Structures are given as structure tokens and as C-alpha cells.
Amino acid sequence: MALSFLRPNVIARHVKKQFYQNKRNAGYVVLIPEIGEDADKNILLSENGLPEFNDITIEKCIAAISKQSLEYENGVQQIEQSAQNCKNAFVEIFQPLEKLDGQLELTWGMAKTLYLGNSSLMPTKSYIQIHERAHKARSAKFNSVPIFQSAVNEKNRLKKLTDEEQRLLDKYVLEGRLNGLDIKGAKRERLNNLLTSLQKERQMFRDKVNIANKVFASTVEDGSVLREFPESLVKAMAVNSDPFKGPWKVTLQPHIYEPFMQYCPDRELRWNTWQAYVQRCSNYVNKEIETSTNLEKIRSLRHEQANILGFDTFVDMSMETKMAGTVDNVNNILESLLESAKPMQEVEVELLQRFAKDRGFDSKLAHWDIPYWQRKQKWSLYNFDEDKIREYFPLPRVITSLFNLCSTLFKIQIVERTGVHTWHKDVKFYDVFDSSSNSPVAGFYLDPYARQDEKIRVHDDAGWHISIRNKSSVTGTTPLSALIFNFQAPIEGKQSLLSFKEVGILFQRFGHSLRHLLTKANYSEVAGLSNVEWDAAEVCGQVMTHWLYDPHTIHAISGHYKTDEPLPEEIVKNLQNVRGHMSGYNLCNELYLSKLDLELHSKKTFWRDVVRELWPQYHVLPFDKYDSHPLSFTKIFSEEWGAAYYCHLWSKMIAADIYSAFEEAKQGGEDVVSVGKRYRDTFLAFGGSCHPSEVFRRFRGRDPSPHALLNNLGLSKKIVEE
Known part of the structure; x- marks a missing residue:
């Protein structure tokens, strides 16, 4: 059963499986060998406590995960027995669970790192085996009625709890509710059957879209x-x-x-x-791979799932794991953004039409014309060409400047450690030191370069952050993670050069990793990125990317790889304009997809009728009657973003508001470094151990507003001040 709080897994969109397969029901994944000959000792760690990456084999990983999964399930059963007479759930249940989690999470994280960092060492098929076995084992505690009941009882005791303890209990209670642990009899059986059917429909939807992508x-x-x-x-x-x-x-x-x-x-x-x-996947093209039937079935099953669990709609159920809290809050923000974006879209399309006409285009702009003329206009207005400014962003300089920025803002030192075992010679390891400690508080691997046939390539996701090990005071472990990218490797002595978009990806992923590395939480289950509500999960990564529009930062990270001359002042000034180029048009499209997702998961209206009703509210260009884009909308129907697509936009809004505190400090009134300390002490320190709405209030002193996002996109002129 899918766990609501677990982040969407990175493997979801890469797994290639046979079409129309019979999906196995939840059960043991049989691995050979079930327990390997070396499984009696920790075969995957070297003496310094770090993974023995240069000596890891698939067999060792499978042996370790098999042994640890069995031990985990047996351990959960023992904890369930002690739960019956439990007097202190934290001492008798949650601390023992912490100890169980450690080894399994580490091995699982190492396997995932190898899968993304060197797929010749960890092929997809092997990783799927390991992933499914570990996932099934870890699910045991969230599907345990005794553990769920202990969390409920502990919450009901008249006892003062810390924020972190409260969040830990809330997590177990909510996971239990969403997994139907408080439902019995025929309803529970129906829920289990329904979730099996849902899994099958989602896989079929994915498979059909994958085929459609290759057919044309x-x-x-x-x-x-x-x-x-x-x-x-x-x-x-x-x-x-x-x-x-x-x-x-x-x-x-x-x-x-x-x-x-x-x-x-x-x-x-x-x-x-x-x-x-x-x-794609419509009846207009190929009836054998149409997904309309699957889409409607998924909607229906999700609606029934929500009803069984006591919610009016699947959207209402989804909001249980979101910072926004209610769909009304989401809709209010979407409408507020649309109010500024839609009029700007009308102006942008008109200006683009004139631009194209001046260059000999004598037709009315259509959907298939926008990307082409948008690029042309951007180059004409701002002399901005991603490939041409690469020469100003050599990777070593960018990384050094990024580390220096973090050192200044958060009072940390990032120091390379040599002699560490890695999965490739290009991979480096870094210790993170706190100003108050002589020993590292965390560590991470950095694997920057693309390697043909070794690394998975995904166009819209050019880098990954993998949490290998979480912080836990119970087990005394510090955070460990891996950052894996696909940047161009150095060629013939020429340094790796990044496009501005790739610099943004590096900053975004590193900012995301800081939440994992600098957490102060005690329980791994709510430390760092664990237990963060979905619409707040990308916030820290987005905050970091805002620094790329700070002139001082852009000057620090850029310099021609041959001459070291700075990025031309004209381009520095234009970066903000480039970000705002056709921002009304782009934002309206994101708002439309967010709203479409919510409507499809809260109404029973046929999908095409929902599209026809929503389209003109968000788009200037007319709807093409053959357009069937929801039929390939894999993010909401086969990945984990159903009733959650808006989360990307919400995270951007929160991040813009957070960064505006730094901008206000630059303009006077407060020191930027003190804002950095407050940011570290709230967003980076709390992780999932405090509700993000409360974390935001502690940082900003108020509730979030969309004004900063609109301002960054050049849309604030349309804001009507309240």
C-alpha cells in the first residue's frame, strides 16, 4: 500500500516493464540468495563507517537487504508484542523502531545511489528487486495495528510533548488512517482489492504512454x-x-x-x-493504447478509496499530507496568481505576435509556434543563449562559490575528504563542519558528470539528491547523502562548463540537500526531508536558486574559463528579465495544470468536459478540439502527484517569500547573515519535525503571501494591494 508521507520514488519513471503484465499483489519479493554467505556481518561498510562503494556487488546488496528486511519484519513483530502493555511509546516502540530503520535505510540508500550513479554496477532489474523488498519491509510499521494504536493512545495521554514528539505521533496516526488500519471487515477487504486494481491501472497508464512516446x-x-x-x-x-x-x-x-x-x-x-x-493515447491515434478508459478508472478508484477512508473526495484526502491544509486555501492562492498572470499573458502573446510578424511570419500564432518564437524573442531582447554563456560557468568555480555562499550564510565549512571509497573516480566526498563542532555534522558524495551508458538520463530531472542515511540521536548517526548530476565532463583539458539552467539545477539540488544535512531533529522519521509535507518539500532547493539573481552571487560564481573575465554586465542585468520572459503565459499554464488535477480528482465530470470548461479561464490561445493532453499526464495518473500537482507551484511561492526576507535585509534593517542563521535554525534545522506553516511563521513572523513570487516574475504591477 502506498505510504502518503514517503516522497515519490526516483525510480518511478525509469522502470521498463512488459506491457499488459499481471501485476503481482503485495507480498514477499523472493530474492536469491535470500540470505547470502556474508550476511552475518555488515559487508557494505568500511572501517570509517562509510559505504564500501568500490567493493559492493549486486549479490552483496541483495544479501544484505534480504537479511535486514527479514530482521526488520521480525523486529516489528517483537515491538508489536511489547506494544500491548506499553507505558511509554517513545522508549518501548519508537526508539526501537529507530534502531531497526538505520541499517535497512543505509543499504537501500546505497543501492539507490549505485542505481543512479553507475547502472552497470546496479542495473534497473536488480535495483527494483532491492527497492521492492526494502519498501515492503519498511511498510510493516505503518501497516501495524498495535503500533498505530500505541501512537493514538500516546497522543491521548495528558502529557506535554515536544513539537518533534507530536509530529512523530501524528505521522504514525495519519499513515495508519490512510492505510485503513481503523477500518475493519468488508470495507477493509474492499480497500485492499481497490488499491491492487489502482496499482494495475496506473502501471497500464504508464506503459501505454511509454509506448505512445516511441510509436511516433x-x-x-x-x-x-x-x-x-x-x-x-x-x-x-x-x-x-x-x-x-x-x-x-x-x-x-x-x-x-x-x-x-x-x-x-x-x-x-x-x-x-x-x-x-x-x-498521444487518444482514440484519434491508436485505440490499442488509448488511456481514456484507464484515466476514468483511476479517478473512480481514487474517489472510492477516499470515501472508504472517510473523505468526500481524493483531493480532501490528499490535503491531509499538505502544508496548504485545505483545497480552499490552494484555490485562493491559484486564483490570486491567475488574477495577475492572465492579463499579462494577453499582452505577452500580442507582443510575440508582433515580433513574429516583423520577421515575416504572416499567420496567427498557434500552440506549436509559441516555443519557437518565444526562444527567438528571448534571444533578440536579451541576447540570451544558454549554450553561449556556458563558457562563463566552469563547474569548479561554481561549486567553490556555492560552498562559500553556504559557509557565509549558515556558518558551516564544507571540506573535501580524500581516500574515501566511491563508485567512480570522478566522485568526491565532502565533510560538513559546524562552527560549534570539531567533528563533521554530516557528509555527502558529489558525482557531477554524465557517463554514457552508466547513468540514467531524464530530460526534466537532470540531477538527484539521495538520502543515504538520516540523522538519528537514538542510533548516534549523522546525515549522509549523494548528489548525482549529468553535467558535461571535461574534454581535452577543458573544464566542465555549465549552462545557466544547469547552474540552477546544481543550486536547487544542493539547497534541497542542506535540509537533510543540517537537520537538528532527533528521530530519523521526522529528520531532514522525512515527513515534510509535499507542498513544502521543494522549498529549500527553490530558495537556493534565488541567489542566482543576486548580482554579487552571480559575479562570484561566474568567470570565463580561459580568461576569468566576468560575465558581461548586460547579461547579469538581463537574468531577471529572462526569468520574467513570458512569465504570465508560463504561469497560467502551470496554474491550469494544477487546477485541472484538482478538478479531475474532486469531480465526476468526464475528463474532456473538465478540460473544455477550464481551458478558456487560463489560456489566451483557443483550445484545439483534438487536444487530449490529460491522456498522457503521467505525473498525476501514474506517478505520485495525483491531487498534488499544485505542490510545485506552492513550493515556489513559499521559497520566493522566504528569499524576500534576505532581499529586505540587503536593503537595510537587518544583517543578511542573521537572516541566514534564522533560516538555518528554522527550515534547515526542523525538517519534518515541525509543521511547515509553523516553521514559516517562526522564520517570517506571518503567513505566506504570493506577492514575492509575482514580483520575481515581473507580474507584481498587476497586484491590487489589499
Whole structure:
């Protein structure tokens, strides 16, 4: 059964499975060997307590996870027995569970790190085995009625609890409720059957979309079409070994489709590709892989699941694990943002139409024209070209400056440690020191470069943060994590050069990792990134990216890799303009998808009717009657973002509001470093041990507002002050 608080797993979109397979019901995953010959000792750790990455094999991982999973399940059973006469749940239940968690989480985290860092050492099939076995074992405590009941009883005792203790109990109670532990008899049986059916429908939806992405192919013979294409796109589209000879193939895979729509000058080719993209999995294309039936079935099953668990809709159920708290709060924010974004979208599309007309485009702009002319306009207005400014962002300089910024703001030192076992020679290990401690408070691995056939590539997710080990005062462990990216490797003595977008990815992932590394919580179950509400989970990463629009920071991290000359002042000034370019249009699209998700999961209206009703409220361009985009909306139907797509936007809003405190300090009244300390003492220290609404109030002294986000996007002129 899916656990509501566990973050969406990184493997979800990479797993390739046979189409129309029979999905196995929840049960033991049989692994061979179930317990390996070395499983009696900790075979995966070296003497310094860090993973023995250079000596880890699939067999050792499987042996360790098998042994630890069995021990975990047996341990949960023993704790269940002691729960019957429990006098102090923290001492008798939750602290023993902490000890059980440690080893299993570490091995699981190591396997995930290898899977993303070197898939030749940890192929997908092997990782899926390990993941499913560990996931099933860890689920035992959240599916335990005695543990659930102990948490309920402890909450009901008239006893003063710390914020962290309260959050820990709340987590076990909520997980138990959402897993139906307080439901008995026929209802419980129906819930179990329903969740099995739901899992099957979601997998089928995913499989069909994956097939649809591969079915369409359009061949480009004329090399002149590719004259403005980035080299990486030309190589990705190449059919032959020589990428510059042609022909070239257009597919609907995101890493090809998205840049192709931006760079292709041939309008007919763009239209053909766009209509194939938005009609994926519809009856207009191929009835065998249509997903309309699966989509409606998923909606129906989710609605019934929510009803059984005592909620009116699936959205209401989803809000139990969100900072927003209620769908009304979400809708109020979405409407407030739309009020500013929609009028700006109308102006932006009109200006883009004029821009295109001045350059010989004599038609009315359509959906398939926007990405192309948007890119052209951005270059014309701001002389901004991602590939051309790479030379100013050599990776070593960017990393050093990022560490220096964190050192200044949060009073930490990040020091490389040599002689540590890693999974590749390019991987470095760093200790994190606190100003108040001589020993490291945390550590992390950094694996920066793309490696052909070794690393998983995903176009919209160019980096990962993996929590290998959580902080726990009970077991005396410090946080350990891995940051894995796919940046271009140094070539012939030339340093790795990052695009501005990649610099943003590095800052975002590192900011995200700080919440894990600098947590002060005592229980691993609520430490760092654990137990953070979904719509607050991306906040700390987003806060870090805002520093890239601070002139002092951008000057510190940039310098030409040959001459060290600074990034041209014109580009520095234009970075803010680039961020706000067509921001009304882009924001309206995110608002539309967020609202669509909420409507589909709160109403029973047929999906196409929901789309037709919502579209004109958010878009200036008319709806194309063949557009069937919900049928390939995998994030909400096959991944974990159902009734939660808005979370990305909510996190951005919270992050913008947090960063505005730093901006206010720069303008006088408070020292930036003291704001950094307050941020560290709240968002980075609490992690999931305090509700994010309360954490925000302790940092900002008020509730959040969308004004800072609108201001960053250049949309604040439309704000009507309350």
C-alpha cells in the first residue's frame, strides 16, 4: 500500500516493464540468495563507517537487504508484542523502531545511489528487486495495528510533548488512517482489492504512454532545418553514426520533443510533432493504447478509496499530507496568481505576435509556434543563449562559490575528504563542519558528470539528491547523502562548463540537500526531508536558486574559463528579465495544470468536459478540439502527484517569500547573515519535525503571501494591494 508521507520514488519513471503484465499483489519479493554467505556481518561498510562503494556487488546488496528486511519484519513483530502493555511509546516502540530503520535505510540508500550513479554496477532489474523488498519491509510499521494504536493512545495521554514528539505521533496516526488500519471487515477487504486494481491501472497508464512516446517518428532529411539546433539535439536525433550527415528522427521523448519545438524553423514539422504529442493515447491515434478508459478508472478508484477512508473526495484526502491544509486555501492562492498572470499573458502573446510578424511570419500564432518564437524573442531582447554563456560557468568555480555562499550564510565549512571509497573516480566526498563542532555534522558524495551508458538520463530531472542515511540521536548517526548530476565532463583539458539552467539545477539540488544535512531533529522519521509535507518539500532547493539573481552571487560564481573575465554586465542585468520572459503565459499554464488535477480528482465530470470548461479561464490561445493532453499526464495518473500537482507551484511561492526576507535585509534593517542563521535554525534545522506553516511563521513572523513570487516574475504591477 502506498505510504502518503514517503516522497515519490526516483525510480518511478525509469522502470521498463512488459506491457499488459499481471501485476503481482503485495507480498514477499523472493530474492536469491535470500540470505547470502556474508550476511552475518555488515559487508557494505568500511572501517570509517562509510559505504564500501568500490567493493559492493549486486549479490552483496541483495544479501544484505534480504537479511535486514527479514530482521526488520521480525523486529516489528517483537515491538508489536511489547506494544500491548506499553507505558511509554517513545522508549518501548519508537526508539526501537529507530534502531531497526538505520541499517535497512543505509543499504537501500546505497543501492539507490549505485542505481543512479553507475547502472552497470546496479542495473534497473536488480535495483527494483532491492527497492521492492526494502519498501515492503519498511511498510510493516505503518501497516501495524498495535503500533498505530500505541501512537493514538500516546497522543491521548495528558502529557506535554515536544513539537518533534507530536509530529512523530501524528505521522504514525495519519499513515495508519490512510492505510485503513481503523477500518475493519468488508470495507477493509474492499480497500485492499481497490488499491491492487489502482496499482494495475496506473502501471497500464504508464506503459501505454511509454509506448505512445516511441510509436511516433518523423524523419528530417533536409539538414538546413537543423541549422540552429544545439549539437546535443542533433546527436540525439541522429539515425547514423555520423550525426551531421542525416537523416534525423523526431520522436516524442521529452529530451527531443521540447528542444525540437524551440529550434525547428519549419512550421509544418512543428505542427505535425505537436499534434502527435497532444493526441498521444487518444482514440484519434491508436485505440490499442488509448488511456481514456484507464484515466476514468483511476479517478473512480481514487474517489472510492477516499470515501472508504472517510473523505468526500481524493483531493480532501490528499490535503491531509499538505502544508496548504485545505483545497480552499490552494484555490485562493491559484486564483490570486491567475488574477495577475492572465492579463499579462494577453499582452505577452500580442507582443510575440508582433515580433513574429516583423520577421515575416504572416499567420496567427498557434500552440506549436509559441516555443519557437518565444526562444527567438528571448534571444533578440536579451541576447540570451544558454549554450553561449556556458563558457562563463566552469563547474569548479561554481561549486567553490556555492560552498562559500553556504559557509557565509549558515556558518558551516564544507571540506573535501580524500581516500574515501566511491563508485567512480570522478566522485568526491565532502565533510560538513559546524562552527560549534570539531567533528563533521554530516557528509555527502558529489558525482557531477554524465557517463554514457552508466547513468540514467531524464530530460526534466537532470540531477538527484539521495538520502543515504538520516540523522538519528537514538542510533548516534549523522546525515549522509549523494548528489548525482549529468553535467558535461571535461574534454581535452577543458573544464566542465555549465549552462545557466544547469547552474540552477546544481543550486536547487544542493539547497534541497542542506535540509537533510543540517537537520537538528532527533528521530530519523521526522529528520531532514522525512515527513515534510509535499507542498513544502521543494522549498529549500527553490530558495537556493534565488541567489542566482543576486548580482554579487552571480559575479562570484561566474568567470570565463580561459580568461576569468566576468560575465558581461548586460547579461547579469538581463537574468531577471529572462526569468520574467513570458512569465504570465508560463504561469497560467502551470496554474491550469494544477487546477485541472484538482478538478479531475474532486469531480465526476468526464475528463474532456473538465478540460473544455477550464481551458478558456487560463489560456489566451483557443483550445484545439483534438487536444487530449490529460491522456498522457503521467505525473498525476501514474506517478505520485495525483491531487498534488499544485505542490510545485506552492513550493515556489513559499521559497520566493522566504528569499524576500534576505532581499529586505540587503536593503537595510537587518544583517543578511542573521537572516541566514534564522533560516538555518528554522527550515534547515526542523525538517519534518515541525509543521511547515509553523516553521514559516517562526522564520517570517506571518503567513505566506504570493506577492514575492509575482514580483520575481515581473507580474507584481498587476497586484491590487489589499
